[in-house]
Amino acid sequence: MKERTKLLLLVVIFLGCYYVPWSHSAIRNSGFEAFMMLQEYAREHVLTCLIPAFFIAGAIAVFVSQAAVLKYFGATAKKILSYSVASVSGTVLAVCSCTVLPLFASIYTRGAGIGPSTSFLYSGPAINVLAIVLTARILGWQLGLARAIGAILFAVITGLLMAIIFRKEDASRATGQMYLPDEEAKGRTLIQDALFMLILVLILIFAAFAKPAAGATGFWQAMFSAKWYIAIALLIGMALMLKTWFTKDECINWVQSTWGFMKQIFPLLGAGVLVAGFMLGRPRHPALIPAHYIQTLVGGNSLWANLFASVSGALMYFATLTEVPILQGLIGAGMGKGPALSLLLAGPALSLPNMLVIGGVMGVKRTVTFCTIIVILSTIAGMSYGVIAG
Numbered sequence: 001m002k003e004r005t006k007l008l009l010l011v012v013i014f015l016g017c018y019y020v021p022w023s024h025s026a027i028r029n030s031g032f033e034a035f036m037m038l039q040e041y042a043r044e045h046v047l048t049c050l051i052p053a054f055f056i057a058g059a060i061a062v063f064v065s066q067a068a069v070l071k072y073f074g075a076t077a078k079k080i081l082s083y084s085v086a087s088v089s090g091t092v093l094a095v096c097s098c099t100v101l102p103l104f105a106s107i108y109t110r111g112a113g114i115g116p117s118t119s120f121l122y123s124g125p126a127i128n129v130l131a132i133v134l135t136a137r138i139l140g141w142q143l144g145l146a147r148a149i150g151a152i153l154f155a156v157i158t159g160l161l162m163a164i165i166f167r168k169e170d171a172s173r174a175t176g177q178m179y180l181p182d183e184e185a186k187g188r189t190l191i192q193d194a195l196f197m198l199i200l201v202l203i204l205i206f207a208a209f210a211k212p213a214a215g216a217t218g219f220w221q222a223m224f225s226a227k228w229y230i231a232i233a234l235l236i237g238m239a240l241m242l243k244t245w246f247t248k249d250e251c252i253n254w255v256q257s258t259w260g261f262m263k264q265i266f267p268l269l270g271a272g273v274l275v276a277g278f279m280l281g282r283p284r285h286p287a288l289i290p291a292h293y294i295q296t297l298v299g300g301n302s303l304w305a306n307l308f309a310s311v312s313g314a315l316m317y318f319a320t321l322t323e324v325p326i327l328q329g330l331i332g333a334g335m336g337k338g339p340a341l342s343l344l345l346a347g348p349a350l351s352l353p354n355m356l357v358i359g360g361v362m363g364v365k366r367t368v369t370f371c372t373i374i375v376i377l378s379t380i381a382g383m384s385y386g387v388i389a390g
Helices: 003-019 025-063 066-073 079-093 100-109 114-126 129-139 141-165 167-172 190-207 218-225 227-245 248-280 291-298 303-315 323-332 337-346 352-362 364-389
Strands: none
Touching: 025 129, 025 190, 025 248, 025 323, 079 114, 079 141, 100 114, 100 352, 114 141, 114 352, 114 364, 129 141, 129 323, 141 167, 141 337, 141 364, 190 227, 218 227, 248 323, 291 303, 291 337, 303 337, 303 364, 323 337, 337 364, 352 364
16 A cells, blocks of 8 residues: 555544544444444354355465466457356456456457457456355345356357447457466366365355255255354365365465455455445444435336446446445345346446546547446346346
8 A cells, every 4th residue: 555545544534533423323323333234244254254255266366377268368269268268257367347457458459359358357357256255145145146147148248249349440450369478287187176166165155054044944954054064074175185186385375365365355345344334324224324315216126226326336436345235235225126236237347447447448439338338238137137036
């Protein structure tokens, strides 16, 4: 963090301490809601959900080669492979809407077509594995699944539309083979890597396994009762895999990568939770912003509500994962399910700073078209999900 940023942060904190009227009952209640929401996250989501997810993200960053992913965006790559890889690249790269920009600029200026490039540009931040897991855990598996499916489809559709709209301009661009570093040799097979990633995912699933509802079948009750025994057995299996298949340096790099994600994201997430709790409160616990304001703007499932959520999400900047507590507060205050998905699909992938940089890379016309496509698709997806979810 730059010294100027530190100074600005200290000034903001000081002014908040000096001027915030904590003697007012509404302000005191909002402050209480902020810390209650933070405590809820710490107790219910950090140890059993976020920590395993961080280790998965760290493993993906270390054990999955980014060069192997990016090589499919070159001019000589098959289109089916290009769009398939681009549409799921977010699970491999785990970046936000600003971190993806240098990667996008690199592959686009070195010869990648506008279709695969923009698919990658959307997919990178939209299919962040940490965000998908946290969305499903806190906002419900239905919304988490809809977000994952919608983001993958959007990446492909956006890329195809951009390729069709700008096919003449794209054909006239000087294209060539992108230069990428050689992939490092490793002593494991693809199956071994896949099994290791599978066991990490299973640990996350069983550690975060919620208590079934009262009317659930005996199978789910039994799974909940045995969750920790299964999780411990999986941890033992993971330890054996690490000892047998991985080198000491790889294990150290994995831990360092995981720690890098943690120290980058935890402060931002904590700040986001506090702000969301202060402004919006927990579900069924009002805070500073009255619920009827939220219900007027994004309540229900109207075209206006979904379009407003899409445009607002596209202009706002969400630090990684902070969209989840913000949406938790908005939904608790009366936001509809459709607009919630609209914001989730448009918000993390776009932001005003992101748009300015994209414009400098591929031009204003292409940037406006790219953003318009995402806003329209997000609006349609939100309205459709709102009808299905009721």
